[in-house]
Amino acid sequence: MADTVVTLSARGAVRPRGRAPRGRRTLTAYLFLAPFLVLFLAFVVTPAVSGLWISLHTWNELLPLHPFVGLKNFIDLFSPDGLYADDFWESMRATGLFVVLSVPCLLVIPLGIALLLNRRVRAGGVFRGIFFAPYVLGVAVISVLWRFLLDPQLGAVNALLGADIPWTVQVPWAWVSLVGITVWWTLGLNTVILLAGLKGISADLYEAAALDGAGAWRSFRSVTLPGLRPVMTFVTTTTLLASANMFGQSFLITRGAPGTETRTAIMYIADQGLGQGNMGAAAAMSYILFIILAGVSVLNFRLQRDTTR
Amino acid sequence: MKRPLRGIIAAVAIVGLGASIAACSSSDAPSTGSVDAGADYSGPDVTITFWNGWTGGAAPTIVPQLVKKFNDEHPTITVKEQAIEWADIASKMPLAIKSGKGPDVAVLHGDDIATYGAQGLLLDAGDVVKNLGYSADDFPGGLLDNAQYKGVQYGVPWSVTPLGLYVNNDVLESAGLSTTDLPTDAASYTAALDALKKAGVQGEWVDGFVFTGTFEFESLLWQFGGDLFNDDVSKATFNSKAGVQALTWMRDLVDKGYSPANVAQDGNFNALVGGKTAFNWNGVWQTTNEALQSVDHQAVAVPQIGTQQAVWSSSTHWVFPANKGQDPNKSAAAAAFVKWMNDNSLGWADTGELPAQNSIREDPALLTAHPELKVFLDELDYAHYETVAPGITTAVAEITTAVNEAVLGKKSPQDALDDAAKKADAILQQNAATYGG
Numbered sequence: 001m002a003d004t005v006v007t008l009s010a011r012g013a014v015r016p017r018g019r020a021p022r023g024r025r026t027l028t029a030y031l032f033l034a035p036f037l038v039l040f041l042a043f044v045v046t047p048a049v050s051g052l053w054i055s056l057h058t059w060n061e062l063l064p065l066h067p068f069v070g071l072k073n074f075i076d077l078f079s080p081d082g083l084y085a086d087d088f089w090e091s092m093r094a095t096g097l098f099v100v101l102s103v104p105c106l107l108v109i110p111l112g113i114a115l116l117l118n119r120r121v122r123a124g125g126v127f128r129g130i131f132f133a134p135y136v137l138g139v140a141v142i143s144v145l146w147r148f149l150l151d152p153q154l155g156a157v158n159a160l161l162g163a164d165i166p167w168t169v170q171v172p173w174a175w176v177s178l179v180g181i182t183v184w185w186t187l188g189l190n191t192v193i194l195l196a197g198l199k200g201i202s203a204d205l206y207e208a209a210a211l212d213g214a215g216a217w218r219s220f221r222s223v224t225l226p227g228l229r230p231v232m233t234f235v236t237t238t239t240l241l242a243s244a245n246m247f248g249q250s251f252l253i254t255r256g257a258p259g260t261e262t263r264t265a266i267m268y269i270a271d272q273g274l275g276q277g278n279m280g281a282a283a284a285m286s287y288i289l290f291i292i293l294a295g296v297s298v299l300n301f302r303l304q305r306d307t308t309r
Numbered sequence: 310m311k312r313p314l315r316g317i318i319a320a321v322a323i324v325g326l327g328a329s330i331a332a333c334s335s336s337d338a339p340s341t342g343s344v345d346a347g348a349d350y351s352g353p354d355v356t357i358t359f360w361n362g363w364t365g366g367a368a369p370t371i372v373p374q375l376v377k378k379f380n381d382e383h384p385t386i387t388v389k390e391q392a393i394e395w396a397d398i399a400s401k402m403p404l405a406i407k408s409g410k411g412p413d414v415a416v417l418h419g420d421d422i423a424t425y426g427a428q429g430l431l432l433d434a435g436d437v438v439k440n441l442g443y444s445a446d447d448f449p450g451g452l453l454d455n456a457q458y459k460g461v462q463y464g465v466p467w468s469v470t471p472l473g474l475y476v477n478n479d480v481l482e483s484a485g486l487s488t489t490d491l492p493t494d495a496a497s498y499t500a501a502l503d504a505l506k507k508a509g510v511q512g513e514w515v516d517g518f519v520f521t522g523t524f525e526f527e528s529l530l531w532q533f534g535g536d537l538f539n540d541d542v543s544k545a546t547f548n549s550k551a552g553v554q555a556l557t558w559m560r561d562l563v564d565k566g567y568s569p570a571n572v573a574q575d576g577n578f579n580a581l582v583g584g585k586t587a588f589n590w591n592g593v594w595q596t597t598n599e600a601l602q603s604v605d606h607q608a609v610a611v612p613q614i615g616t617q618q619a620v621w622s623s624s625t626h627w628v629f630p631a632n633k634g635q636d637p638n639k640s641a642a643a644a645a646f647v648k649w650m651n652d653n654s655l656g657w658a659d660t661g662e663l664p665a666q667n668s669i670r671e672d673p674a675l676l677t678a679h680p681e682l683k684v685f686l687d688e689l690d691y692a693h694y695e696t697v698a699p700g701i702t703t704a705v706a707e708i709t710t711a712v713n714e715a716v717l718g719k720k721s722p723q724d725a726l727d728d729a730a731k732k733a734d735a736i737l738q739q740n741a742a743t744y745g746g
Contacts, residue, residue: 166571259714
């Protein structure tokens with residue numbers, strides 16, 4: 001935005017004063033944007049369009065013929081006797097359940113921790129490091145770790161509790177485990193972002209609120225939450241999408257068990273498309289997932305839009 | 310699962326992968342070339358590439374040694390070996406072959422060969438088998454046929470890995486049971502489980518995962534006289550009476566208190582190592598498991614629970630990829646390499662796999678080095694290998710779902726198997742359409 005210098009003329013009218021001929025400046029801007037545009041076209045737009053094309057075919061990448069089937073792949077997903085309909089919607093349900101269970105935890109708990117860390121606690125940096133630490137581990141590492149700890153018969157968790165809870169093999173326990181592990185693993189990121197957001201809220205506002213007689217709860221509601229709105233929108237969106245994208249934990253910890261109840265949409269789509277060569281059907285499923293996620297994201301932005309301005 | 314914004318393009322990314330893969334695929338129809346070569350290579354100097362999935366255990370040291378020895382003995386052939394995780398081979402190799410960048414020789418599991426063959430990714434190895442002087446009698450019964458699809462020989466057997474019954478001797482002794490007179494049939498096995506139960510030990514922890522609940526189920530299914538699929542692999546038959554008997558027997562282990570409910574994958578093997586259980590049905594590969602070596606253990610043939618002897622085994626085979634523009638000299642050199650490897654596969658037993666070539670397994674030196682393998686060798690007389698049909702792994706995956714649901718008590722064995730069979734049938738039908746039946 002700094003490329004236009006705005007000056008007030010003597011008559012008070014706003015008049016932009018360019019430093020270079022307009023055409024050349026635009027060209028420069030486009031040149032700077034070009035590399036990203038090329039990447040975007042090559043790795044987002046092209047695949048997205050060809051994905052749509054693939055979804056209209058029975059498409060196994062290794063076979064010579066890819067018969068055109070029109071919207072059959074999509075229709076099959078919505079008809080009860082479609083080959084993949086049951087499994088796909090079961091996996092969508094699993095993903096939805098995981099999102100509903102994990103996203104609130106991944107917003108509320110990090111917010112609470114960020115509020116605590118935002119007070120001038122001794123060794124706050126150390127705590128911040130501790131909360132963030134699991135996030136640097138890979139999904140394979142945390143999965144192996146928790147599979148050991150949560151083993152129903154031999155795991156340390158059941159030994160400590162003196163119970164025999166089937167953490168990784170029966171619902172609802174498998175969901176408790178998957179959500180719990182994910183929250184433990186990724187809450188550090190949201191905490192750090194929210195903490196940065198908290199630091200950005202001016203202390204004057206709290207002071208003014210206090211002078212007006214606001215208590216802790218009132219100033220949290222009227223100063224902290226509105227001040228965090230842009231950050232919160234971002235965190236909510238990324239968390240929603242990350243949770244909807246859950247794959248590794250289910251794949252490695254529960255292996256979809258019991259039966260296929262914890263098999264998530266991404267896990268199922270990847271298996272269909274890459275494992276079984278059903279690119280056409282998998283592409284159609286991806287599009288349905290994409291449309292739903294896009295819808296949820298838009299809704300989220302709408303809901304969190306600042307209506308006071 | 311963790312990068313911001315990765316989610317929104319997740320769907321697109323998967324689609325994109327499809328597109329990039331599609332870009333690699335060529336439109337020429339699958340054609341089957343063949344390798345015409347023998348044990349001796351007489352062509353010009355060549356360098357051939359060899360892909361395998363042996364990334365764990367003793368293999369990463371043994372394979373390079375074998376390759377080096379081969380290279381030293383064969384001045385005109387240089388083999389370059391590359392170990393890649395099995396899962397990565399599955400995702401990379403087909404595309405690599407299509408684009409002419411695949412290996413000249415590779416090792417595949419028995420249940421992948423038909424899939425590759427149907428896609429025109431492999432050369433006909435029938436002449437290699439003939440020229441190398443192999444016949445069905447050189448391998449365990451049925452194994453050579455197992456590398457055939459639609460009458461074309463696509464592979465040369467390399468190794469087999471049957472299931473066995475692993476026994477924790479200390480646990481048996483603590484329950485007052487003999488460690489020499491081990492159960493061999495349903496009656497003696499149940500008696501042992503009963504005795505263990507009285508001593509407060511759950512004798513066999515049964516799991517509902519691929520490793521090894523599925524393998525145990527398949528063994529039992531064959532023991533009760535059933536089979537996974539019908540003869541032309543167009544219909545699932547694992548929900549037959551035999552299948553229900555097999556799965557009911559497994560679920561009964563839980564219901565009768567011989568096994569805890571809700572065993573996680575590997576939980577049973579870890580329990581065996583940890584001295585919490587006495588028996589575990591597991592593959593021959595566990596003979597090299599390091600944790601197990603600290604335990605007083607032995608392995609015996611799996612007991613005959615059903616009406617006949619049978620045991621699950623997987624197999625691996627040499628294959629000659631039909632790379633775009635494949636150099637016949639390289640494939641010929643690869644054939645010479647395969648013959649040499651099979652003839653020198655005695656040391657392969659160090660990896661916990663059984664060499665497929667009979668002459669090697671019958672060499673007394675094998676049992677001198679590995680006496681624990683005797684029971685597994687004997688089992689090969691009645692071992693069943695993978696089903697040969699393109700795309701079969703997808704249908705077999707439904708079996709695991711059924712075993713999982715029944716063992717975890719989500720469905721009755723009959724319902725679980727019926728549901729899985731219905732899905733498997735649909736998959737087989739789709740495979741027939743995809744691969745041209």
